[in-house]
Amino acid sequence: MREEVAEAALDLIQVEYEILPAFFDPMQAMKPDAFSIHPGGNIAGGKPIVLERGSVEEGFAQAERTFEGTYTTQVHCAAGMEPRVALAQWDGDFLTVWKSSRGIHMLDRPALARGLGIPAQQVRVICPAMGGGFGSKDETRMGTLTALLARKCGKPVRMEYTRQEEFVAGRTRHPSITHLKVGIGRNGEITAIHARTIMSKGAYMSSGSAVIRRCGQGALYLYQTPNAKFEGTLVYTNVPPAGSYRALGAPQGQFALEVHMDKIAEALGLNPLEFRRRHHVKPEGQPGRRLTPPGELVSDQPVEGGIPFSSNRLSECVRLGSRAMGWQRRWRPPNSSPGPKKRGLGMALGLYRGGLAQKAGAEVEARLDGSVEIRVGTIDVGEGAFTTLLQIGAEALEIEPARVTILGGDTATTPEAPVTSGSSTTFSMGTAVQQAAATLKERILDRVCAQLGADRENVKWNKGAIQMNRPTKKTVAWKQALALLSPEERRVRLAIQPGSTEFVINSFAAHFAEVEVDTETGKVAVVKYVAAHDSGRIVNPAAAQNQVEGGVMQMLGYALTEELLVDPKTGIPLNGNFLEHKVPVIVDLPPLKTIFVNAPDPAGPFGAKALGEPPSIPVAPAISNAIYNAIGIRFQDLPITPGKILDQLPLKGRG
Amino acid sequence: MHPFRYAEPESVAEACRFLKRQGTSAMPIAGGTDLLSEIKDGVAKPESVLNLKRLPSLAHIREQDGALRIGGMTTLSQLQVYPVLRRNFRIIEEALSTLATPQIRAVGTVAGNLCQRPRCLYYRHPLFLCAKKGGTTCFALDGDSRYHAILQNDLCPMVHPSDLAPAFIALEAQVLLAGPEEKRLLPLEEFFLLPGQNLSRETVLKPGEILVEVRVPKPKAGTRGTYLKFRERGAGDFALVSAACSGRVLRGTVAELRLVLGGVAPIPFRARQAEEMLMGQRPKKEFFAAAAQAVLAAATPLSGNRYKIEAARTLMVRAMQAVLK
Amino acid sequence: MKIKKRWKVFFLINGKRRSLTIEPHWTLLEVLRDQLGLTGTKKGCDRAECGSCTVLLEREPVYSCQVLAVQARGQRITTIEGLTRNGKLHPVQQSFIDHDGVQCGFCTPGFVLTASAFLDRTRRPTPDQVKQALSGNICRCNAYVKIIESVLSASKRGKRIRD
Ligand SMILES: Cc1cc2nc3c(=O)[nH]c(=O)nc-3n(C[C@H](O)[C@H](O)[C@H](O)COP(=O)(O)OP(=O)(O)OC[C@H]3O[C@@H](n4cnc5c(N)ncnc54)[C@H](O)[C@@H]3O)c2cc1C
Numbered sequence A: 001m002r003e004e005v006a007e008a009a010l011d012l013i014q015v016e017y018e019i020l021p022a023f024f025d026p027m028q029a030m031k032p033d034a035f036s037i038h039p040g041g042n043i044a045g046g047k048p049i050v051l052e053r054g055s056v057e058e059g060f061a062q063a064e065r066t067f068e069g070t071y072t073t074q075v076h077c078a079a080g081m082e083p084r085v086a087l088a089q090w091d092g093d094f095l096t097v098w099k100s101s102r103g104i105h106m107l108d109r110p111a112l113a114r115g116l117g118i119p120a121q122q123v124r125v126i127c128p129a130m131g132g133g134f135g136s137k138d139e140t141r142m143g144t145l146t147a148l149l150a151r152k153c154g155k156p157v158r159m160e161y162t163r164q165e166e167f168v169a170g171r172t173r174h175p176s177i178t179h180l181k182v183g184i185g186r187n188g189e190i191t192a193i194h195a196r197t198i199m200s201k202g203a204y205m206s207s208g209s210a211v212i213r214r215c216g217q218g219a220l221y222l223y224q225t226p227n228a229k230f231e232g233t234l235v236y237t238n239v240p241p242a243g244s245y246r247a248l249g250a251p252q253g254q255f256a257l258e259v260h261m262d263k264i265a266e267a268l269g270l271n272p273l274e275f276r277r278r279h280h281v282k283p284e285g286q287p288g289r290r291l292t293p294p295g296e297l298v299s300d301q302p303v304e305g306g307i308p309f310s311s312n313r314l315s316e317c318v319r320l321g322s323r324a325m326g327w328q329r330r331w332r333p334p335n336s337s338p339g340p341k342k343r344g345l346g347m348a349l350g351l352y353r354g355g356l357a358q359k360a361g362a363e364v365e366a367r368l369d370g371s372v373e374i375r376v377g378t379i380d381v382g383e384g385a386f387t388t389l390l391q392i393g394a395e396a397l398e399i400e401p402a403r404v405t406i407l408g409g410d411t412a413t414t415p416e417a418p419v420t421s422g423s424s425t426t427f428s429m430g431t432a433v434q435q436a437a438a439t440l441k442e443r444i445l446d447r448v449c450a451q452l453g454a455d456r457e458n459v460k461w462n463k464g465a466i467q468m469n470r471p472t473k474k475t476v477a478w479k480q481a482l483a484l485l486s487p488e489e490r491r492v493r494l495a496i497q498p499g500s501t502e503f504v505i506n507s508f509a510a511h512f513a514e515v516e517v518d519t520e521t522g523k524v525a526v527v528k529y530v531a532a533h534d535s536g537r538i539v540n541p542a543a544a545q546n547q548v549e550g551g552v553m554q555m556l557g558y559a560l561t562e563e564l565l566v567d568p569k570t571g572i573p574l575n576g577n578f579l580e581h582k583v584p585v586i587v588d589l590p591p592l593k594t595i596f597v598n599a600p601d602p603a604g605p606f607g608a609k610a611l612g613e614p615p616s617i618p619v620a621p622a623i624s625n626a627i628y629n630a631i632g633i634r635f636q637d638l639p640i641t642p643g644k645i646l647d648q649l650p651l652k653g654r655g
Numbered sequence B: 001m002h003p004f005r006y007a008e009p010e011s012v013a014e015a016c017r018f019l020k021r022q023g024t025s026a027m028p029i030a031g032g033t034d035l036l037s038e039i040k041d042g043v044a045k046p047e048s049v050l051n052l053k054r055l056p057s058l059a060h061i062r063e064q065d066g067a068l069r070i071g072g073m074t075t076l077s078q079l080q081v082y083p084v085l086r087r088n089f090r091i092i093e094e095a096l097s098t099l100a101t102p103q104i105r106a107v108g109t110v111a112g113n114l115c116q117r118p119r120c121l122y123y124r125h126p127l128f129l130c131a132k133k134g135g136t137t138c139f140a141l142d143g144d145s146r147y148h149a150i151l152q153n154d155l156c157p158m159v160h161p162s163d164l165a166p167a168f169i170a171l172e173a174q175v176l177l178a179g180p181e182e183k184r185l186l187p188l189e190e191f192f193l194l195p196g197q198n199l200s201r202e203t204v205l206k207p208g209e210i211l212v213e214v215r216v217p218k219p220k221a222g223t224r225g226t227y228l229k230f231r232e233r234g235a236g237d238f239a240l241v242s243a244a245c246s247g248r249v250l251r252g253t254v255a256e257l258r259l260v261l262g263g264v265a266p267i268p269f270r271a272r273q274a275e276e277m278l279m280g281q282r283p284k285k286e287f288f289a290a291a292a293q294a295v296l297a298a299a300t301p302l303s304g305n306r307y308k309i310e311a312a313r314t315l316m317v318r319a320m321q322a323v324l325k
Numbered sequence C: 001m002k003i004k005k006r007w008k009v010f011f012l013i014n015g016k017r018r019s020l021t022i023e024p025h026w027t028l029l030e031v032l033r034d035q036l037g038l039t040g041t042k043k044g045c046d047r048a049e050c051g052s053c054t055v056l057l058e059r060e061p062v063y064s065c066q067v068l069a070v071q072a073r074g075q076r077i078t079t080i081e082g083l084t085r086n087g088k089l090h091p092v093q094q095s096f097i098d099h100d101g102v103q104c105g106f107c108t109p110g111f112v113l114t115a116s117a118f119l120d121r122t123r124r125p126t127p128d129q130v131k132q133a134l135s136g137n138i139c140r141c142n143a144y145v146k147i148i149e150s151v152l153s154a155s156k157r158g159k160r161i162r163d
């Protein structure tokens, strides 16, 4: 059946609506007497999440000065190039669903089984490839709908969002309002940080609690302080539903934090670089006492202090990044240049989780023809995870990557794997693949030694071939070696529990931006950008650079031009399209330099840490701070459009 | 997309007769880059579309009687690479280089660009039946007005989206319209209508009439021109404000000046007040600023677009500085 | 004058003549994907705003989602499937692979076609010319740095395009 027939049929459906009160502003929806969108009130979960280390009350009592500020961010759409899509087909009681996904094993399969009332063993989910996920294609809704329709009509059913639907009914980045209060003691130390964030959720829950949790981590952990508190409130409203999108709530929370810290640095008469150098969290972690019992896995988003990081090269990021920007030499006090085009430098730091995840499984099989297949239950959301995992497998086996293939994204042929989230794929899946491949290598070595009567010390592994030196010189070729193993032995399947009982595993970044603001039009041009990252050892340099460059560019849109506009009266999104939700185009690309500290992390596979999301975190505050440095006006509300800038500038023609 | 019939005429006369006969149920299609969006979004619902693009008589560019004659079906990219453009028609070249994207310029036509419909977010949205579409309210007036007009904006504050129109008007271009009975030639400036004159259409085109040619007189020796476009994104973005300026300085004073703004009014806005103030004056920055101020004194910004006043001021002054020297 | 609900037409697609019957409201994109199975051409927005559907029409990049198929009848069309010759990748394709000019890959066919047409006309492009030429293609992964590298490098390999 053609799409337009389905469209025409849809037009025949008559819907009757009962008009209820609607809220587009979370502050209105939160009022105690407000109409409830869902039973139980408009605050999701009934109350805010509250996390505290030490006591901010005591911290503020010790403070000599306190600084407060409010920061807001917009509705922002991930808008992957491929709109989400699902196709369902029944074969008797057995269901196969092809869909855009974030987790076929642990998300879609159980959700489909639950939704349709069938055992999970009867559900197969396939996500072969995807045109850009950015974490936002995280629900099973379309899979369930197509499965129900397919069951009803006895034919396969496919459903695809239009571009407008993708913008409006896909999941957006939560808009937020953050209030920050920071206490500074007699010696300039930070005595307390208190952040309160309100996020507008739309009318449906979708990874909201993870989003608000991640929003608070910057305030809790990026700066050294014994007392830190985060209160996060998720509010049901009637704007397009928000969900997860690259780094979840971290960009919102750390935008507020990093603009605020810039203001404090200035008030204390310190260069923003110097202030951050002194106060950002160091490798030993936060002060305080470990509360997690010994031997238990440590959170990678801890509240408590007293736990060191597995590695923390934030100081290196700051040093290398500021040098590449020429910060020391070129930084001037705010609003120094005569204009009308004024330049300024800005910076921001970022930290992000990425060590703990659900159980991760991997299978590695060597075939008699010499090829190796890695099977993983994760998907490649478009970031190149499969390439990286393939490389890790080849490296653990010490064979040519060309001999290795990878199969993923199919529940029927791959072992269980976690959801692609929290930038943890390289870390968790990488560890599983590495261990499976290493196990296979050991097996092969053992078998060959037994066959030859050789000692393990006397054989060498050379790209899969095994060389024996004593008692005689002899080489067993890769295929020959494989032939010694049974089919079962040639296949290794294992699962690991990623995480550490000793350390907090986090990634770090320091970003530096130079902007030029045209004070007569309000136009901001980014003239130079430096992103310095500590993501442990870099496994695949080209892909890693691509992640950083892409993350920065995507979030330049967040900082300057992108916003889903919602009509203030009706709540209808007005610009669900690429033309008006102004995503960056190639001519907007500034000169962009990526720096990796590239120091191995003791806990990660081959020393690697998370990388996918961290680049998106410090961009907006670095830009806002650079604009401040250029023109001496603070922008605490995203995106920073020419309109907003002109509205703030002292204008020539105005009365 | 909803189905329609498709007609291909052999001649302009046949096209006009067909359109006249069918009334509003038929629409001409050129490149389709604008019309197809309107149909897909349910804003236009033609029963038939009439293809003008295959009419060879409408796809020319030539110089004749001291003017550049551009057939309506000339694509924007054909115009862009026309050799004399850079030398004599700088404004057009600059306007084209900022207009839409290479793919759109390859298909979109000059007539289609001048006849394209508004980009007002409410107008393009299927859920808003606004005044322009036959409803009773303008949603922009007390809604999101960041992209709307600051001048002549009482009824329907949409802005005319074309980049070519201000550029052509600054060069005193004329348009040739063909109807079922007759042809008429008029200044492009008079081609556009304010909402007060016609709320549902933006041009003087009568039923059955199509735009067949644009004629741009060759500027006098010593004339300079520029097109400045202010937008949020580096490509594929309509102007927040734009300024087309053509002028000539003779023996130290302004001998000729035309200044036309885009993005500020429902039609390309001719800044006549500024032109008149500067004629015969020495070209000095203070005068430019005063002239811009005089034009903008009439501005009545809405809640979301006050910034356009300052942006328009800047563009006018910069355009005059670039041209009058 | 011809007014018809169904049109018997042909296109010269990737060097082959393809005849079929189409309805006038079908876009070139729909005909390529749904009628001819050329699914390398992607539907990203269906509004001439993103470039994923770019094909070459008479060697010029156009958005196939916003061109009526019937208007393009009889013309030469190159899709991404037509760039590979005898199993050998076009230099621009190879360059995108070598320089990682790809993340999720959905916009890639459009970028590759736009770039190949551009390099056919421009011998030694500057980075700025590359940017202008590709300004009508959006990559939401924002792999722009590597895309520019890919195109600049391909410009040094020599060029070839078939239709
Ligand atoms: C993403 C995007 C970005 C854009 N950015 C810009 C920009 O920055 N600046 C800019 O100026 N434009 C911009 N445009 C608009 C674009 O330039 C127009 O769509 C194009 O010029 C229209 O030409 P066309 O031949 O495709 O017209 P069509 O879409 O075929 O027609 C447009 C309208 O004109 C009517 N029409 C066509 N020909 C005639 C005729 N001869 N006589 C009478 N009526 C006629 C049609 O019925 C229709 O209503 C943009 C468009 C898009 C999609």
Ligand code: SF4
Pocket: B118, B120, B121, B122, B123, B130, B131, B132, B133, B137, B138, B139, B140, B141, B155, B156, B157, B158
């Ligand atoms: S400005 Fe005009 S087109 Fe836009 S909503 Fe108002 S009446 Fe409609």
